[in-house]
Amino acid sequence: MGTRKLWGAGIAIMLAATGYAWHSGIISVSSKTVAAANAQAIRPVPVTTVIVQENAFPISHTGMGTVQAYNTVTVKVRVDGEIQKIAFQEGQAVEIGDLLAVIDPRPYQALLQQAEADRARDEALLANAKLDLERYSSLVVKEFATHQSVDTQKALVAQYQAAIAHDEAVIDNARVQLGYTTIVSPLKGLTGVRLVDQGNIVHATDSVGIVVIAQMTPISVVFTLPQQHLPEVLEASRRGPLTVSAYDQDDQTKLSEGQLSLIDNQIDQATGTMRLKATFENRDGALWPGQFISSRLVVGSRRGPVIPESAVQSGPNGSYVFVVRQDSTVEVRPIQISASRNGQALIAGGISSGESVVTDGQYRLRPGSRVVATTGGQTTSRRTASTPQARE
Incomplete structure (x- = not known):
């Protein structure tokens, strides 16, 4: 009985010691995890930033179009x-x-030669008729010929003259037909x-x-735009020629640049679109008849803050950007986008020129996160590169 009590006491002591060690380990591991998380939270996040600049941003409308030859002839x-x-x-x-x-020109050459021979015959008959007319005219004075014979001879001369005119017309037609044999x-x-x-x-x-x-040179592009753009396009066209840029179907690769040459005189009621036509010099042959392209009609420009579209994030409340403050921490700033094109966005409100926005690395950011910008292999607290110009 005493032995059993000693064994029970020993087991209890061992269990207590094991529990203490296990509990101490958890505390130790938890402390390390929290410390690591805190260190991670304090560590700056590497990002890419740009400085917002105010630029002139072209305002354009895009529509799908088809390239057409300036002139097409079926020979x-x-x-x-x-x-x-x-x-x-x-x-x-x-x-x-x-x-x-x-x-084969031989049948038409023969017809031409036949017409020329007919003319030569009629010219000979006309010459003889004129001589007879002179004789009759001299004889009628001496009353050796009647006035009727003179009149008849005059009519014969006129008949041969008309025959020669007919022969000339036949010859001209034969020459034209012979010319058609050479295409x-x-x-x-x-x-x-x-x-x-x-x-x-x-x-x-x-x-x-x-x-x-x-x-092929020049060449035309016919494209359509929604009818609600008609007043704006008409107003812009009154100020001068409008520029039209042709892009590949991906709307990224610029193929050529031309001018608007036609605004169709009616709206397509079935689609609610207006048809426009632009003319391109196409000296490099980038445009080809029948090619589908994206046509971009520039109707004006507007100045304002311009940033890369990669800086714009979307949330449940709309678009926003991460703005880098002076202390190298970020804040979330809601923005309003006025227009976007070619990877650039014109901002109507929310940020101003001179501020720094994050363009890469946003997925690791939270409001108040500390950041460090990397540019060309060098680490800086804020990037000072300017926003690139909006390209056509």
Whole structure:
């Protein structure tokens, strides 16, 4: 019985010692965790910042558009015959008057020669009729010929003169038809796919031409904007020519820049949009007929604080930014965005020029967090680089 009491007392002492050690360990671990968390909270957060600057920000409207050739011609034949020669390569750049194709000219040369022969015959008959008229005129004075014979001869001379005029018209027509056997380019541009091969018989009534030529310089873009922008566009157009920039479908890559050339005279009632047309020089060939692009029409500019869009954060109460204060801590500042474009945002209120805003590293920030800005491998308390200009 005494032995059992001794064993029980020993077990109780061991359990008490173990519990104390375990409890002390928890306290020790918890203290270390809290200390580490406090140290983490005190450690500055690395961020990237920019200084807000006041710049002129272009105000523009964007609409999807389609590139159209300034002029497009389907080259068709105007006479019947066999194509003896195709003188162009598909996709070739051609100038006005460049040879494209030749149709067998021999039938039309024969018609021209026949018309010239008819004229020569009628000219000979006219010369003889004039001589007879002179004879009859001299004989009527001596009463060896009647006045009726003189009048008849005058009519014959007039008849041959009319026949020669008819022959001249036939010759001109024959020359025109012969000229149609040589097909030349009516404009400067690029040829497309060849529609007829050499050796084929073609007719003037064929609906299919030989090739389509598209004028590439200049070139046009037709795009649409919502009708509510019409008053603003009309007002801006009265102040002078409006600039239109063509961007790729990603709305990031600028392809070319031109001028607005047309505001259509009616609104599309089905879509509630207005159609506009812009002209681009396109000297580098960046625009291609049929290409879908994003068209950006600049209607004016507005000055105000401009910041990168990467600095703008969204919350349940709207947009906000982290502003870096003089003591290198941040505060949350609600803002109002007036316009945005190409990664830049024009701010209508909430911040002013000269303040520093965070553009990268916001996910680790809380109001009052201490920050340190890193620029080019160097660590500074605040970044002094200026906001980049809004690009077209």
